[in-house]
Amino acid sequence: QEQLVESGGGLVQAGGSLRLSCAASGRTFSSYNMGWFRQAPGKEREFVAVLSLRRTSTYYSDSVKGRFTVSRDNAKNTVYLQMNSLKPEDTAVYYCAAVREVFGLSPRPSTYEYWGQGTQVTVSS
Numbered sequence: 833q834e835q836l837v838e839s840g841g842g843l844v845q846a847g848g849s850l851r852l853s854c855a856a857s858g859r860t861f862s863s864y865n866m867g868w869f870r871q872a873p874g875k876e877r878e879f880v881a882v883l884s885l886r887r888t889s890t891y892y893s894d895s896v897k898g899r900f901t902v903s904r905d906n907a908k909n910t911v912y913l914q915m916n917s918l919k920p921e922d923t924a925v926y927y928c929a930a931v932r933e934v935f936g937l938s939p940r941p942s943t944y945e946y947w948g949q950g951t952q953v954t955v956s957s
Contacts, residue, residue: 853912856930864933901916
């Protein structure tokens with residue numbers, strides 16, 4: 833069974849950093865682009881970043897551009913989200929997800945086929 837499992841969330845002060853990991857199991861996601869989304873209480877799921885299969889292209893939301901970096905290790909079937917200069921408004925549950933390469937660097941949650949269970953990130957002021 834295909835599975836994505838996030839880890840690395842936690843509590844951090846504003847200005848701090850966290851690195852989220854997303855480990856894929858049950859299948860290889862070598863034909864998928866990998867994205868990160870987040871959802872704060874009472875808000876819709878929001879696109880954060882996506883990385884192409886061959887790690888040659890990325891797309892970030894304006895709210896995280898310049899602070900967050902997405903990367904992947906295809907040999908380990910793992911995707912990472914390095915988050916620097918964190919702000920209280922970054923507080924949310926963060927999800928990784930897989931989208932077929934044909935959809936490109938999609939920011940639309942509906943195009944993603946597989947989702948992790950999420951990891952909580954809390955940024956205190």
